Ligand SMILES: Nc1ncnc2c1ncn2[C@@H]1O[C@H](COP(=O)(O)OP(=O)(O)OP(=O)(O)O)[C@@H](O)[C@H]1O
């Protein structure tokens with residue numbers, strides 16, 4: 407592989423990885439705050455892609471408004487899922503919560519299948535003008551760069567929210583100690599809702615971005631990337647925000663390079679890497695005993 | 701100021717508090733002493749809304765707290781330094797203090813409040829940027845107290861501030877509690893270290909298996925034979 411080829415693949419890998427990271431953040435934030443592996447998260451990503459589809463085809467909105475509407479819609483969906491399905495179980499065992507999450511996931515997948523049919527729909531390709539970009543000798547395209555740029559921007563925004571705003575402080579406090587957070591005057595219910603809203607909005611954005619990239623959506627489209635993003639979250643250290651970011655990027659890059667070399671392996675490679683990391687470092691790449699959770 | 705009337709608390713089938721009556725007047729230090737599992741923490745948690753009240757009432761400045769959710773309690777002027785400190789270990793000392801002021805609407809004299817906390821706890825100042833989890837036990841207790849003071853409470857609930865600390869640090873903490881009281885904050889202090897608690901309190905209650913068995917002036921309880929026997933080591 408030449409240097410130029412290498413750089414091209416790297417850009418593709420970073421852009422795929424940034425999408426995994428966007429989804430992984432939602433898994434990790436929800437895990438950090440209520441200790442739940444939210445199986446329905448990958449379906450929220452699918453919901454985001456569908457909202458984007460309808461907004462773009464029926465309302466003919468351009469890329470940025472489409473993205474924002476999809477994020478708003480998935481934020482609301484995330485809050486509703488938490489309030490209706492998870493909140494009543496807050497004081498019950500983890501296993502009933504987990505089974506509920508699987509139930510919500512199946513409900514969304516089959517519900518969308520029933521509502522909109524199982525056949526893949528073609529995403530409107532005029533939503534983003536695709537053209538080649540030349541960075542010196544390296545060829546890339548606007549699509550990959552926009553995906554990478556949008557994801558990075560959203561992740562920077564997330565950092566600002568978590569470390570600089572009142573709700574961010576409340577989220578971090580709540581994820582460390584709910585009772586102590588209440589004693590500070592933090593409304594834990596609202597804070598958990600905010601966490602679901604933010605995590606779901608990021609997944610919704612990822613849904614739109616990937617749908618544009620592959621120009622096709624279906625009700626089960628969330629499963630594959632969901633598993634990979636979850637892998638990325640565990641790989642980086644579940645519950646750790648920087649872990650989701652690093653895990654997503656690394657997984658995307660590795661997957662892209664391995665696929666270029668031997669495409670049959672693309673599905674399995676994530677898990678191979680995960681297993682190796684977890685054998686060497688069971689708490690994940692960035693995991694420590696006491697670490698920052700949200 | 702704070703009036704607890706016939707308070708009952710259950711954990712499932714366990715009757716943790718039975719008809720507890722406690723009153724705290726403005727400006728006082730009142731202590732609640734008792735052995736392990738007597739119900740001291742449960743009493744404070746009931747005031748803060750962290751455990752449901754099965755019977756009786758809790759009133760603060762004439763307002764009933766029974767139905768007030770936990771996160772609204774600090775807004776009324778009640779700060780709680782919980783058992784085991786419960787500081788936010790992943791966050792810096794400064795961030796812990798900021799969270800203490802979370803319930804404050806006027807952030808204008810933030811600097812002044814910081815300075816007041818640092819005056820009382822100079823050791824926290826040097827450790828502003830340090831992760832709270834890396835502080836020593838005594839420093840963590842000071843941070844928990846500083847965090848509670850950032851809310852500018854009218855009443856401070858303290859759950860076993862002496863727990864696990866060396867006698868010299870306990871002395872320091874108790875003298876700071878007296879300072880806090882002198883600058884106008886009412887204090888309800890829960891302790892197993894009855895000797896220390898009775899020596900700084902105005903009045904005291906003794907709790908045994910969920911019931912108040914004795915109450916009176918702290919100086920009287922210090923001389924009481926049954927208290928001496930049970931809580932003061934002879
Ligand atoms: N979450 C809970 N679930 C069940 N029982 C509880 C719970 N918390 C406290 N109890 C029980 O309630 C009783 C009173 O406990 P509490 O913590 O109020 O005692 P305490 O006086 O603070 O004791 P210590 O000095 O050991 O802190 C004990 O019998 C305890 O076992």
Ligand SMILES: [Mg+2]
Pocket residue numbers: 740741742783859
């Ligand atoms: Mg206790």
